[in-house]
Amino acid sequence: MTSTEIKISKNLENGIEFTCQMCGNCCRGFDEGEVYLYKEDILRLAKFLNIKGANALKNFAKKYAKIINDSFFWKEPGAQRGKTYRFKTLGFRFTGKDEHCHFLKDNICSVHEARPFQCRSFPFWQMMVSSRKNFEGYTKKCKGLQVLKGKSYTKEEILNWAKKEYEIEKKFFLEMKQNKFNILKVYPFLSKEMLEE
Numbered sequence: 001m002t003s004t005e006i007k008i009s010k011n012l013e014n015g016i017e018f019t020c021q022m023c024g025n026c027c028r029g030f031d032e033g034e035v036y037l038y039k040e041d042i043l044r045l046a047k048f049l050n051i052k053g054a055n056a057l058k059n060f061a062k063k064y065a066k067i068i069n070d071s072f073f074w075k076e077p078g079a080q081r082g083k084t085y086r087f088k089t090l091g092f093r094f095t096g097k098d099e100h101c102h103f104l105k106d107n108i109c110s111v112h113e114a115r116p117f118q119c120r121s122f123p124f125w126q127m128m129v130s131s132r133k134n135f136e137g138y139t140k141k142c143k144g145l146q147v148l149k150g151k152s153y154t155k156e157e158i159l160n161w162a163k164k165e166y167e168i169e170k171k172f173f174l175e176m177k178q179n180k181f182n183i184l185k186v187y188p189f190l191s192k193e194m195l196e197e
């Protein structure tokens with residue numbers, strides 16, 4: 001699939017209204033999921049929190065991030081078939097009995113300006129935008145999707161978020177592929193111990 005092929009499901013054809021109701025469920029990975037982090041997310045957060053130097057960045061990644069599984073479907077240009085690749089990526093390390101993001105304070109994001117792309121782009125993730133079933137699945141878990149009131153988003157804006165997400169994932173996948181799926185090469189600030197956890 002290329003980003004231009006992302007299809008919008010019928011329920012979003014006319015756009016929607018959405019405003020976060022601050023239930024904090026997405027900041028708990030909706031109880032079973034992850035909050036994915038890309039290089040730009042880590043660097044933006046580190047800058048926001050005034051984390052300087054290679055060692056400080058290493059410690060920051062160790063405290064707030066964990067290595068998790070990821071997958072991406074890719075078809076080489078000119079190839080007849082593609083395949084799903086499985087590899088490692090980064091996600092937030094959760095904390096507390098309710099397994100919440102470290103930066104969630106009283107159900108409010110304490111790093112709102114520097115929050116990762118996954119947090120910014122919700123609920124317009126590609127898998128939600130192109131599947132009504134997925135979208136409805138998240139509606140049960142997100143108060144904002146239950147209310148569906150507030151800021152208006154057009155079909156084009158929704159598709160733009162989904163495309164951006166796809167491009168970020170693709171960029172990371174291609175970088176991983178180029179580095180033989182060695183996450184320590186792609187993210188030199190990670191420690192080897194994180195791979196063994």
Ligand code: SF4
Binds near residue numbers: 019122141143
């Ligand atoms: S789950 Fe929805 S309403 Fe709750 S904090 Fe996340 S975006 Fe906001």
Ligand code: SF4
Binds near residue numbers: 101
């Ligand atoms: S960075 Fe903010 S919005 Fe994202 S999961 Fe953490 S508390 Fe929630």
